[in-house]
Amino acid sequence: MLSAYHLPNQIPGEKIVKVLRRDLFVLFFKILFFIVLFILPLFVLFITIQMFPDVLEGQVTRPIIILLGSSYYLFIWLFFFFSFIDYYLDIWIITNERIIDVQQKGFFSRVIAEQRLYRIQDVTSEVNGLFPTVFKYGEIYIQTAGAKQRFLFDQVPHPNRVRNIIITLAERSKKKQRQEMKKVNL
Amino acid sequence: MYANDANIYSRHSHIISVIRVIFMSFTLSIFLIPYLIFLLLWLIFSVVAIYHMFKFGFKNFTTYFTTFTFILISLIMLIVTYGYVIEIDWSTNVTVFSSSMDNQLPY
Numbered sequence: 001m002l003s004a005y006h007l008p009n010q011i012p013g014e015k016i017v018k019v020l021r022r023d024l025f026v027l028f029f030k031i032l033f034f035i036v037l038f039i040l041p042l043f044v045l046f047i048t049i050q051m052f053p054d055v056l057e058g059q060v061t062r063p064i065i066i067l068l069g070s071s072y073y074l075f076i077w078l079f080f081f082f083s084f085i086d087y088y089l090d091i092w093i094i095t096n097e098r099i100i101d102v103q104q105k106g107f108f109s110r111v112i113a114e115q116r117l118y119r120i121q122d123v124t125s126e127v128n129g130l131f132p133t134v135f136k137y138g139e140i141y142i143q144t145a146g147a148k149q150r151f152l153f154d155q156v157p158h159p160n161r162v163r164n165i166i167i168t169l170a171e172r173s174k175k176k177q178r179q180e181m182k183k184v185n186l
Numbered sequence: 187m188y189a190n191d192a193n194i195y196s197r198h199s200h201i202i203s204v205i206r207v208i209f210m211s212f213t214l215s216i217f218l219i220p221y222l223i224f225l226l227l228w229l230i231f232s233v234v235a236i237y238h239m240f241k242f243g244f245k246n247f248t249t250y251f252t253t254f255t256f257i258l259i260s261l262i263m264l265i266v267t268y269g270y271v272i273e274i275d276w277s278t279n280v281t282v283f284s285s286s287m288d289n290q291l292p293y
Contacts, residue, residue, distance in 0.1 A: 063214055063274050067221045070267040074228050077263065081235055081256045088252070089242050102242075107234055110242060 009114075011097045018165060020092040022155040023137030027087050034080045041072055092153050094162075096169060099142065101151055117173035119145045123166050125159035142166065215276040232260065 007014065045065070048055055055061050089104035100114045120142055127138035138159040142151035156162060236253055243249040 059278060060214070060280055063217055063271075063276075066267065066270045066274070067217055070263065070270075071221060071224050074225075074260065074263055077256070077259060078228060078231055078235065081232075081252075084252060085235060085238055085243075088248070089238070104238070104242065107238060 007093065007095065007100070011095075014095050014097045016093060016095050017169065018094040018162065020094070020153060020156045020162065021090065022087055023135060023157045025131065025135040025137060026155050027084075030080075030083050030087065034076065034083070037076050038073075041069065045069075090154075092156065094166060094169065097173065099151060099166070101153075113151070115142070115144045115151060117166075117170045118177040120166065120170040121145055123163045123170070125163040127159060140166070211279050211281040213276065214274065214278045214280060218276060232256075 007016070056065065086104060089102070089110075091102045093100040093102070096117075098114050098116045099120075100112065103111045103113075105111060122141075122143035124141040124143075125138060126141070127133055127136070132138045132155075137155050137157045140151075140153035140156060140159050140163055142153070144151065153159070153162065236256070239249060239253050
């Protein structure tokens with residue numbers, strides 16, 4: 001289990017500056033989708049009762065409706081929980097030393113990539129579309145000199161503000177790195 | 187040729203009538219089999235989901251609260267279903283596609 005106080009492979013003196021997830025609007029959209037899925041069978045049942053008033057009293061139809069209804073709602077509920085986990089476990093952690101990209105790709109597949117701040121070459125933020133503009137979320141592309149050259153922060157809130165934070169931290173880290181290199185050379 | 191077919195039919199008419207009876211009537215409990223298979227799969231995936239939440243989630247209130255809510259609402263759904271399921275007599279014999287039903291639905 002991750003902890004805000006115990007990062008994986010924590011560097012001495014490392015502090016978390018920001019933990020990012022996709023914007024809450026993305027989660028809201030998922031919730032809205034599941035509310036529609038929740039209401040839809042009730043609507044279908046209502047129409048069916050209007051057409052066949054005895055359908056809930058039938059010797060065969062009643063057990064079928066109960067079992068199908070139960071299966072449907074259990075499935076929807078589990079599907080919603082999966083969807084929430086997908087949202088909740090995809091995180092980007094910005095510390096004063098590095099950026100960590102944790103991605104849950106389905107079940108039993110988890111990708112963790114990290115990059116030291118002094119390796120960052122370029123940070124670009126992008127806000128595209130109506131909803132991202134209104135609700136202020138978008139993408140941040142981080143170009144680094146590492147093995148994974150391009151980091152993507154997907155649908156994160158306030159991308160411009162986060163980009164500024166990353167640039168400031170990267171500059172500080174580069175300055176610190178240069179000073180350490182000078183000390184080693186002396 | 188037709189006489190030969192009629193001969194085969196008369197020889198196997200008993201087997202055909204038995205098969206007809208099997209396919210025409212069954213107890214309601216047969217519906218419980220696919221439901222129980224679904225429940226088993228649902229349970230496996232639920233355990234996997236909860237495992238992922240605790241293994242990879244942050245150690246904070248949201249993780250515990252959402253997992254607890256998932257378990258609680260799932261239990262409520264299962265209890266409500268159980269409440270409806272025990273009211274039904276699953277040993278009831280259902281006959282479908284019988285000529286005596288005069289093409290009526292069996293509900």
